[in-house]
Amino acid sequence: MAVGTGYRNGRARRRRRLAASIVAAALTLVILPGVKWSLSYRPAVAGCGEHHGLVVAADVDISPDFQRRALIDQWNKEHPGTPATFVEIARSTDDVRSQLAAALGSGSCAYDVVVADIAWIPEYVRRGLLAPVDSSRLDDPGDFVPQTLETGRWRGRQYAVPWYTDAGLLYVRRGDRAPSSWDDLLGRGYATQLKDYEGLTVNTLEVIWNTQRRAVLSGPIDKVDERTAAIVLAGIDRLATANPALARSRSYEEDGSFDAFADHATGLMRNWPYAFRQLIADPRVGDGFQVTTLPGTGVSVLGGWDLAVSAHSRHKADSRALIDFLTGTDAQRRMFSCGGFTPSRTSAFEGVTPCPDPKYRPDELPSPQRFSEFANTLQAALYHARLRSVTPYYAQFSETFRRCVLKVLGAHDRVPGARAPTPRELAHALTAALNGRQGTC
Amino acid sequence: MSSVDRATKRHRVVQLTIALLQGPGAFFTFYATKWPFWEQLLFFLGIMAVAVVLAAVLLRWIESPSSPGSGIADYIEIVVSGAARWTVRGLPGIAAATAVYFLVTSVVPYTTDRLWPSLTHHEVCGEPMDLRVVTGPENAALLTEAAHRYAAETSGNGCRTVTVTVATISSLDRLKNGLAGGWVSPESALDRLDCSKLPSRLALLGPRPDIWIPDSGETVDWVRDRLDSGDSCSLTQNPIRVEAGSVHAAGSVGTSPMVLGVFADADRPDLGGDAGRPSLAALLQTFRTYRIVNSVVRPSPDTSESALLSTPVLYQALRAADRASDEDVEGSLDQSPLSTGDATSLLCRFRADDAAGKSPPTNTAVVVPESVLARYDRGDDLRQDVSCPGRVPSAKWRLYPFYTSDLPLLDHPFVHLRWPGEDTGRRAQAVDDFSHWLEHGELTHEGLRTAAGRFPASTPYRKILQSQRNDVPETVSRPALHASGCSGSLSRGLDCYDKARPKYPVTLMIDVSGSMANTVAGGPRLARAQGLAERVMADVRSGTPTRLFFFSSVTHPATGPIGDTGDGTAFDNVLGAVHRATTDGRDLDLVTAVGQALPWLKQGKQTLLLLTDGQPKTDPQDAARRARDLAGQIRARFPALRVLTVLTGPSGCDDPPVRDFAGAFGPGSCLDRAQLTTDDFAGLIASEISGG
Known part of the structure; x- marks a missing residue:
């Protein structure tokens, strides 16, 4: 072969290889940014958000004088080496849940301690967002009101520690008579929370439990049979056929029912314990009311917020120490007397007095005797309080349940097109929702 | 080894080095810089070009004694062709790595999250993806309705696959600042100079949004132009204060003239x-x-x-x-x-x-x-x-x-927001799916027109x-x-x-007595007052001279303002002072409080805004007389000063003794709209202030 031909063939081969190589390099340039694009925000590549100190994720503190923030400030004074930041995400618990699910679910370690509505604990656990609690390390677990410790447990394992709890109470204007039974209460009408949000779920459950005297839709469940559905429907019917004055509550949340009671629109109100302190300090009411447990069997929904350590936290030991501090007797007593939070520890009720802060006028606080009576009433309500349905799909369950309740109420009000579901339809809808599936009545 | 062999080895080393540089070079360029894609590509090509030229020059210098006739172009060809050859040889590895990557990040999660449960636990659903949307108050209701429809329509096999939460934000400044700083509320008074610092408390503007739907693409441009202001923090500096990594506008989800x-x-x-x-x-x-x-x-x-x-x-x-x-x-x-x-x-x-x-x-x-x-x-x-x-x-x-x-x-553009350290491929895909659904004119069911401005016949x-x-x-x-x-x-x-708004000075006086620790609807009265003050300060715009006093039985305005932009204090510092207010002491009556602040005021048209829950009960005749005396003093010394009392609740303007105090300053000098949201109430107050 001539030298020139060989040389030309060689050059042609080099050019082909060069062209192929340029194509390969171009492909690499396309692939790598694509890889980078999908990785760049991920904790594995971008980092999970390591930081100094502790970050507590919570809802907005709306307690009198911001008691939760004050406790964090106290922790920071006593533990300057592990300062904590209280991050208030949003007012609405749904918005807080949405943010935590997004952040923790993507592996972020930006949050160390999570303040969680007890209804969300099973979902967080199922998603792997919470670190388990070593029950043997709990500070005096026998001191907790038993049902409250249960709120932080899922499938036999403890994941959260109860911080403060809640139980429904009945507020009665002076001059009005406390109802003797649920029939009496429903017959007279009262201000409560029946707007289409969690308040409707809570109040409907209380009516069902107390009028039907059955603990349905309570505790861990994943199925509703027709018999249970029939009991539920009977209870909703009682709500629907109550005094027409109760219908005003369908536009109320806690504040609306509070104002209705304070403005004398009604002499009876079902509300949470926070209302006690707020009524005392409200010039429209002052001392002109009494507090009692719900009538009859007096079963109320157990509410509350727990503290948990994020599964991704890089400061788990310090986080547990902070939780021990916040759930200790002293902290809970302070939150109760000055913030209106219901303690989850029995010892926090002992010897409790009104807030000793001198900035309050005497007429803004209950008398020591009054406060002691209130503490006793609250403890009684707590011991009769019952969990709502415990399920990782609580949001969906509650929404479906409310849709069904509204259909029953609509049918009673003769709303065009509204039809109450049958027990079978209700059972099917609730069972689907308890397993995360779409269900309608 | 002959000199030819040594030269060949040198060539191969240089070529391999250049080929290996491509990976880190591309990764650095596309990861560390925030430029648009084409700029990143040109930058990367520029780096490679410089590397090739340098390598060629170096090689030529080393080999010039033995190859005096070879030009720089020959060496460039040697370096480029060799580097490309090594790249081709590495391509199977790149392809394998990419395949493993997609297998791990896409196929495996799909299998474990969807396929396997549907085969083995068909009764149990996986976790739905929570998408967080932020928009203006005027679009919130229609987007919420559309979101519910979307969640229902995408419930595969009865299982909900997505939940969409819609939140609102009404201020563009707050939105812009939020995107630049971890969605942290600007009142949180963060230390701008030290990213690692966090105060003992801070507030977010809500859940960090994955999606932003503004009214107009102009707004997106305005926000994006202001994001790289230099104040933002990286994820490694502070995960709470990190800037939104990407503000990418896709198409319009609907229009409305x-x-x-x-x-x-x-x-x-x-x-x-x-x-x-x-x-x-x-x-x-x-x-x-x-x-x-x-x-x-x-x-x-x-x-x-x-x-x-x-x-x-x-x-x-x-x-x-x-x-x-x-x-x-x-x-x-x-x-x-x-x-x-x-x-x-x-x-x-x-x-x-x-x-x-x-x-x-x-x-x-x-x-x-x-x-x-x-x-x-x-x-x-x-x-x-x-x-x-x-x-x-x-x-x-x-x-x-x-x-x-x-x-x-x-034109309502759909903007995908991505937050470093809080994002996954699954989330990005869910956002894309929602975007595609919306861009098919779905919002015409809720009152918008299509992206082309048309009302469908079915609407x-x-x-x-x-x-x-x-x-x-x-x-x-x-x-x-x-x-x-x-x-x-x-x-x-x-x-x-901004230029058209009058900038008359505003003096804020916030009641920090113990009674403000008690609650009204939605929280402590002080929180309501703080929210109103913060919104009003934002509404009257940062060029307005603003003075701040707190008052109670232990905090006296006589000692001077807490903050005053007129003496050079930055507006943000005054805002931070409002945010940090705490209650202390008992009530100080309003006449005394305002009287103590008067010596600190300057002449000229201005507003004094009192944020309080009311007065302690006193002798009504004495209260009325003192209020009239104060009003007379003010008319004489500060004829252009307007006193506006804003009540947090539960007392109203008609409740004594506030009624007597406000009455001394004339009709319209008291506002008590407890039923209004903070934004609406603050807007009303700002209008009253601007009206002068």
Whole structure:
């Protein structure tokens, strides 16, 4: 072969290889940014958000004088080496849940301690967002009101520690008579929370439990049979056929029912314990009311917020120490007397007095005797309080349940097109929702 | 080893080095820089080109004694072809790594999250993806309805696969600052110089949004241009304060023209139909000629993006009509008794007045988005909560839209936001899926037009808006953009609006007595006062001289203001001081508090804003007399000072002794709208202040 031909063939081969190589390099340039694009925000590549100190994720503190923030400030004074930041995400618990699910679910370690509505604990656990609690390390677990410790447990394992709890109470204007039974209460009408949000779920459950005297839709469940559905429907019917004055509550949340009671629109109100302190300090009411447990069997929904350590936290030991501090007797007593939070520890009720802060006028606080009576009433309500349905799909369950309740109420009000579901339809809808599936009545 | 062998080895080493540099070089360029893709690509090619030239020069220098005739071009060819050859040899590895990557990040999660459960635990659903949307208050209700539909439609096999939460933000400044700083509320008073520092408490603006749907692409440009201000923190510096990594606008999810809404008495056949071709100025002139409209109401541009976008056109039209300046026009718009936070607040107010049996305001037109007006007329929800329940307006309260050639067309772009350390491929895919669903005109079910400006035949809204005279155009298009004066960009519009707002000094006096620790609806009274103060300060704009006092039995205004922008204190520091306020001491009566602040005030037109829950009960005759004396003193020493008392609740302006205090300063000197949201109430207060 001539030298020139060989040389030309060689050059042609080099050019082909060069062209192929340029194509390969171009492909690499396309692939790598694509890889980078999908990785760049991920904790594995971008980092999970390591930081100094502790970050507590919570809802907005709306307690009198911001008691939760004050406790964090106290922790920071006593533990300057592990300062904590209280991050208030949003007012609405749904918005807080949405943010935590997004952040923790993507592996972020930006949050160390999570303040969680007890209804969300099973979902967080199922998603792997919470670190388990070593029950043997709990500070005096026998001191907790038993049902409250249960709120932080899922499938036999403890994941959260109860911080403060809640139980429904009945507020009665002076001059009005406390109802003797649920029939009496429903017959007279009262201000409560029946707007289409969690308040409707809570109040409907209380009516069902107390009028039907059955603990349905309570505790861990994943199925509703027709018999249970029939009991539920009977209870909703009682709500629907109550005094027409109760219908005003369908536009109320806690504040609306509070104002209705304070403005004398009604002499009876079902509300949470926070209302006690707020009524005392409200010039429209002052001392002109009494507090009692719900009538009859007096079963109320157990509410509350727990503290948990994020599964991704890089400061788990310090986080547990902070939780021990916040759930200790002293902290809970302070939150109760000055913030209106219901303690989850029995010892926090002992010897409790009104807030000793001198900035309050005497007429803004209950008398020591009054406060002691209130503490006793609250403890009684707590011991009769019952969990709502415990399920990782609580949001969906509650929404479906409310849709069904509204259909029953609509049918009673003769709303065009509204039809109450049958027990079978209700059972099917609730069972689907308890397993995360779409269900309608 | 011969010199040829050594030269070959050197060539191969250089070629391999260049080939290996591509990976880290590309990774560095595309990871560490935030430029657009094409700039990143050019930068990367530039790096490689420099590396190749340097390598060629170096090689030539090393080998020049043995190859004196070879030029630099030969060495460049050697380096490039060799490096490319090594790249080709590495391509199987790249392909394998990429395949493993996609297998691990896509196929495996799909299998474990969806396929396996559906085969083995068909009764149990996986976790739905939570998507977080932020938008303005005027779009919240329609997006919430659409989100519920989307969640229902995408429930595969009965399992919910996505939950969409819609939150609102009304201030563009807060949104911009939030995107730049971890979605942290600007009042949290962070240390701008030290990213690692966090205070003991801070607040977010809500859940960090994955999706932002503003009214206009102009807004997206405005925000994006201001994000890289240098103050933001990286994820490694502080995960709470990290800047949004990407603000990427996709297509429009629907359009809605701004319209002039008039009541039924103005909907007359003799006006003639023109389906929106006159200018706003011409339309207003026609209305004036027929004595139909002599005042225009516009929501506050501080809390309504659509009102802000419409402001330049309003200035132009009303300047021409009244031969007035922008300041005069803004003053008349701001002082309207109907002026409220946003279009939904305005129309909700109409609903409430309608339900109360009142008559609509006479000779008044409103500038609102067509979608909000359409939902109002159809009786749909205008808000996410039930503060404004759905209700079909009575005949006299119906609003009819008139279209113009120059009021803006809102194009609602879909913006994907990504937060470093809080993002996954699954989340990004869920956002893309939602975007694609919306971009198919789904929001026409809720009152928007398609991205092309058309009302589909199936929508009931066009029929609702039609009247005996009014022509509702089937299609609307974007008005021609003239970059001059106040028009052409959001930045220009904002500058004009800013200049047109009067900047009279404001003195804030916040009650920090123990009673403010007690709660009203939604939290401690102090929190309500802080929220109002923070919003008012933002609404009256940062150029306004602002002075801050706290007062209680232990915190006396006599010792001087807590903050004063007039003495050089930065506006943000004063805002931070409001945020850090805590209660201390008992009540200090309002007469004493205001009296102690007077020596610190300067002369001139200004407002003193008292934020309190009321006064302690005192002798009513004495309280009234002292208040009258104080008012007399103020009239004598500060004739241009207005005292405005704002109550947090539960007391109202008619409750003694506040009634006596406020009464001494004349009618309209007390506000107690406890039922209003903080934004709406603050907007009302800001209007009162600007009115002077």
